[in-house]
Amino acid sequence: MPGIKWLERITNTVADRGRELLGLREDEAKNSLADLCRRLIAGRGEASNIALAREILRLFESTDKDGKDEFFATLASQFGPAPQGISEASAAFDPEKPATLARLIEAVEPPRQELFRRLNMAPHGTASLVAMRSELLDRLRANPELSSVDADLKHLLASWFNRGFLRLQRIDWHSPAALLEKIMQYESVHSIDGWRDLRRRLADDRRCFGFFHPALPDEPLIFVEVALTGEVTAEIGFLIDPEAPLTDPYAADTAMFYSINNALRGLRGISFGNFLLKQVLSDLGDELPQLKRFVTLSPMPRFAERLNMLLAGDIEDWPRERLDPLLEDFEPALAEHSNQASPSAAVFELLQNFDQHAAALAGPLARLALLYISAMKRSPGVCCDPVAAFHLANGAVLERINVGADKSVKGMTQSYGVMVNYLYDPEQVVANHEAFVQEGRIAMSRALKREHEKHIVGKR
Amino acid sequence: MPGIKWLERITNTVADRGRELLGLREDEAKNSLADLCRRLIAGRGEASNIALAREILRLFESTDKDGKDEFFATLASQFGPAPQGISEASAAFDPEKPATLARLIEAVEPPRQELFRRLNMAPHGTASLVAMRSELLDRLRANPELSSVDADLKHLLASWFNRGFLRLQRIDWHSPAALLEKIMQYESVHSIDGWRDLRRRLADDRRCFGFFHPALPDEPLIFVEVALTGEVTAEIGFLIDPEAPLTDPYAADTAMFYSINNALRGLRGISFGNFLLKQVLSDLGDELPQLKRFVTLSPMPRFAERLNMLLAGDIEDWPRERLDPLLEDFEPALAEHSNQASPSAAVFELLQNFDQHAAALAGPLARLALLYISAMKRSPGVCCDPVAAFHLANGAVLERINVGADKSVKGMTQSYGVMVNYLYDPEQVVANHEAFVQEGRIAMSRALKREHEKHIVGKR
Amino acid sequence: MPGIKWLERITNTVADRGRELLGLREDEAKNSLADLCRRLIAGRGEASNIALAREILRLFESTDKDGKDEFFATLASQFGPAPQGISEASAAFDPEKPATLARLIEAVEPPRQELFRRLNMAPHGTASLVAMRSELLDRLRANPELSSVDADLKHLLASWFNRGFLRLQRIDWHSPAALLEKIMQYESVHSIDGWRDLRRRLADDRRCFGFFHPALPDEPLIFVEVALTGEVTAEIGFLIDPEAPLTDPYAADTAMFYSINNALRGLRGISFGNFLLKQVLSDLGDELPQLKRFVTLSPMPRFAERLNMLLAGDIEDWPRERLDPLLEDFEPALAEHSNQASPSAAVFELLQNFDQHAAALAGPLARLALLYISAMKRSPGVCCDPVAAFHLANGAVLERINVGADKSVKGMTQSYGVMVNYLYDPEQVVANHEAFVQEGRIAMSRALKREHEKHIVGKR
């Protein structure tokens, strides 16, 4: 997008000139950050404001951890709304008089919101604010008093990254190297090991799409990787193997969504995932009308942890009456095939030599996974596994549970090697979404429904 | 921008499918607009929300004036914050507890803000909301209770059209016809009479630049027209003459800014003008390093009205002691050259036959214009003429006052034919801005300063 | 295409500098054109060659008719191959020795080919050479000795405009104004009367596509206009009416190709039309899968002339035995409804009051048109009507003959108001093409086939 570059050059010029005129010195100490912010909020000249905004963002970036801590603390303590003003406006509030509401709204708005808006005018301001929030999130747990600063920043970012401003773009080997570098950096589900690996993931039998914001042209906000195949893939290995032979995309009838990544940590809590998936479904259907199935191959990132805790007797939140019959199959199989004292160590040992003991363990483990997804609730209508929750709330069908599907260390440690296929059927998506969100009902494939009735609900 | 089109197609698809699923009928009555809005605010499924948003915007566009009146009234009365909630949150507010502030902020936020945010997700949502605000502004004077709706909509638009998201683009004969059509439609200073006229204004010895927002790729938010000349032009006629001979842009040393237009009424009160001018200065300097002067040729849109009122004795706000000596020159000149009873009619008559009586009237009229710009204040530091106020606050120099410079009906009726050159000197812009904004001091050319001292201040 | 502009700026710079160094004066007389060309062919420095090339093209453009005549004459007489060299190389030619062939090829290549290749290096060189050929074509008939110059220029242009370098682009209201201006200028089948008219032709229920060459980004080489309709249109009036109401393109099942225009006269004899039509068919099918029919509405540009000559007894090339039975219906109908002495005047009179006498004349006229298209041959396998020849050689079906379809003066004068629908069926295109080109067989719709057998072949 040449426009962006051009604009940048211009505003840099404005900013540089302004900078001189502000009388700012390169080495101006970090403790002046808050002072500069005060000047920026008060400033009336727009060109000098851009210069100030740019200076503040540069200083913030170059300052050390302590300086940033201090800056955030100041934002929390000194850039909030004036309590006195709030009290007065509250007292004066009269529902019959719109002006009193306007005054109250104004009184409660923290001045740091205006500060952030003005910082956004600097060249690359949006990117800098997203990065600033990322730093802020790091400090939130230890410094709960920063939550109001985060609320304000998140409020603005959510407004600016409104879905109406995003655009979907295909990412492939013709994309700019600067963008592809980000893909490698942000892929956290199945990591990409260098350019050769990346190239395979962007080959002709693959698709990759991301959402982009016009102010961050080389930054995918979220992206999804898709493989075009002739079947519903049950194991991840083939899909991420850089040596996998190329297949004919026009002969494929299945689109396997095998990785979805949120890229910018500073946008945490501002979700784009469900839009992305649906637009990609729509686009793939247009480009490749022969596609019949849209299916994910997804991890269960908390399954191992929860199962370990259960086996160790640490938690009680598994639904006991459904669980016990499953354990009756599982624990003997474990005991028979492993000498490990701890059950979780036994599971791990067995899975690492998966092939030999698959027959014995596969069935019971799959049923525990089904129970984990279908019955354990974080809250009514929201299941315990975050990935399952995402796809089911999106209207997907729980299609298949695959034991031994991801033998990487991460796959073993998090999901005990189990991966799940969720199927997206454009005709059913809305109905499934409603059923799940309203009644907590999970749409399942026929096979899983039978399994569920026979082994889980049925044994109740 | 292909991305935009593509996105649109996709979201149309999503929206069409969603529409069916919503069970909406084409002829659904307009009184359901508010109901649909309530559903949209409450909705959880993002795809169906896009469909709903699109439906609401379509209904709004196709509804008649009464329906829109009713819709706005409902937004004002029923989509504001709950007074009960505000009272409770006000009462609970404790400056020491951030959570109580968060609750208060939430309580005062009108639900219509969330409504507007969700409407923005529809295809072309941003354009529709800008158009909606334009309709709203039409009703504001007669319906002051709508001001809170306007405040909310303006708040969001100001956030979305943050300077950091805009980009400057050159507009020329290679621009899309759809965009050029908008230029013809929005040019209100010196109207453009058809494509031939437009073509001349975009020829090689001209420049035109606009600010664009990524969500409105064919809509210039504001644009400026520039002529490259060999002198500071004193009359507008030549610059807007479609038959004016082409000159060599590389031989020009002066850039004449002869028209600045805000395009979208729905963005009233959200200003971009000063950024635009400064970036255009910077860009022209880069492209054509031989340019030495950047000067406007601007109207004084309220001069005739104020002078008429003065001559009719209707107002008293001209600074009397400076005015009287000027009138001593002006009124006899009038009387001598015209038989009209009313002074304003006399002025008008004389100016229409400008050439013959120029000598007699030009000097006195120019001095009155100088007094009007330099001495009449709307408020401290803000002069009475809006165009003068704009350029002086931007840091321009009051360079020259040209009598008989615009002989069009509009030029006569509004400015008594007078036009002003404001000069932008990049080196002085910041200092002039500060002097004007802080102290009300106006930077003038040497010639005008002398004139000012001799005839205006000096006679005091 | 920013690259092009950029390049142009650069080469201008190079050229300007080079110009100084060449010691060329602006007013250098036109008779030096040939001298400059000799310098260019001999020149070794590439930068100075660009300057020279640019200079020659500028001089040529600004020179008057006589100067151009002289320049072309010089190209013919002095820039051909040396006869002596040809004779020697011919004598030395030995089929067994490749080097002797190479020498012969070199000997016969006219130096003006190298001249044209070097002229092409100037900024806008390609466009200038195309324009130069256009001027040359104007002189060809009167100056047959220029044919060798034309052969050389055409040879190079045909090589440069090889189909492999062209690209199809959609043209719509978002296209650059500079390009749309060309569309208005080049449309010669159904002329476009200003921007409003153009806008209707580019509305949502229309499509327009052109072939472009990368060196001429704003010049469509050939373009086609398409209307999306719900039926095979028989009359042109509605399709070119700027007031015609908009229809829903997604509900259309028929694409009517109602105008194809070669744009650049300087490319005469280098054909792109059949590629264009086929690619447009393919593209429309992709974008709008609901389209079922692809049909033209075409004139018969020489029908009236040929029929007039026949009726005046001036020509004898109509196939007599088929013609006579048709005239037996036609001439009495003429005589009965008109008092004009000359038959062609009678036809014209009748057609101008078409509605009243349609019944009497329509059938006989349609049959004469069918005979004209199907039986009159320019050469074996190439029918007499150039438009029919184009579409039939392209593999189209002769679908329908419409009497009274174009009542414009041009339509009456050239085609007696008759227009023809040719239908493109992707499945049959290759077979029809082969049948027509190899055996002269014309594919017809069932109705026309019946008509043809009954009234034309049958009466034989």
Added chain:
Amino acid sequence: MPGIKWLERITNTVADRGRELLGLREDEAKNSLADLCRRLIAGRGEASNIALAREILRLFESTDKDGKDEFFATLASQFGPAPQGISEASAAFDPEKPATLARLIEAVEPPRQELFRRLNMAPHGTASLVAMRSELLDRLRANPELSSVDADLKHLLASWFNRGFLRLQRIDWHSPAALLEKIMQYESVHSIDGWRDLRRRLADDRRCFGFFHPALPDEPLIFVEVALTGEVTAEIGFLIDPEAPLTDPYAADTAMFYSINNALRGLRGISFGNFLLKQVLSDLGDELPQLKRFVTLSPMPRFAERLNMLLAGDIEDWPRERLDPLLEDFEPALAEHSNQASPSAAVFELLQNFDQHAAALAGPLARLALLYISAMKRSPGVCCDPVAAFHLANGAVLERINVGADKSVKGMTQSYGVMVNYLYDPEQVVANHEAFVQEGRIAMSRALKREHEKHIVGKR
């Protein structure tokens, strides 16, 4: 360039359909290549011609070495002009009758030229023909009878890659990965070791430009790498070190051209280098007006070989009377510092331990290098070293000779570690070019001129 992709899709469709209709089978044997070519030359249907062309190119690519050998042999023996036709046309040739020349030109044109023109119409036809010529060049030395095929192919490619169709593009980290991959592959002067290395070469203090043809959008035909520095760099090491610290491009006053690469072997003999350099000079000057010097750092790729041959007594073409005084310094220095029997082995040994013996060897070696460049002629006005010949013919100044400048194995083996700075002064370029090309005079820096007079010419 979306246009290209789109076009490709379309023509693929056309080609696929055509393919069926041609009745071609995937496994059609390679010996049919020539038959298909005959069909293509004879074919009249354009769509089926595209299908045929594509098929021929696919078959050629997938055929083995023997098949290609045979194909090229057939092109040479059977697709040349008919000797009989040439003889007849030669005999009939009459300089007074243009038609006889036209016939002769036609008679000598080998049919394979038309074949290549038609092959170019296939999707990616141009790229395939360039690749085909690359294969052909491999066979040329062993099969001189193929030279006529090469002449024809080269003739067409030179016409298509006419300078007027090329465009200069900057290449940086935002360029498509597919293009950057080519840069890594084609860089042969100072090889690029992976993406990290590449990234450094495209950082902010570097520039890279290439020439592109519209038909090969991701293929740089030739590219140049530039480093922005604060001095004329004498050693290559720093410039190609991936760990070299970033410097400020806006503070640089020197542009060092350290690598120029022709990319496509299939375009050998069609030169773009001098255009590229001059346009890059012009562009850099525009972007970075503070640049004062444009200098290369270039190898002397045949110096070591020639010097070795001289020292071994194998050649006699060094200008003896100038050489002998230089050897009087050089040989004793060699003998003193090395025990190697062969002089070339001694040189090599010494240079590998360069630092210790630099003082002794540097001066004599530099002088030999100066003699090599300045006095050894391949032909009048063309010096022996190809890189020197290129830059001097381009108008550069021989600025400095740097001993020990490239210590890589390649640098040692080819240039004995010596590198040369050639300086481009826009003001002098044309004069230097003329002096070198016309009179063989080499423009030198003052220091080198002094050295030359004192040690080389002076000792004569």
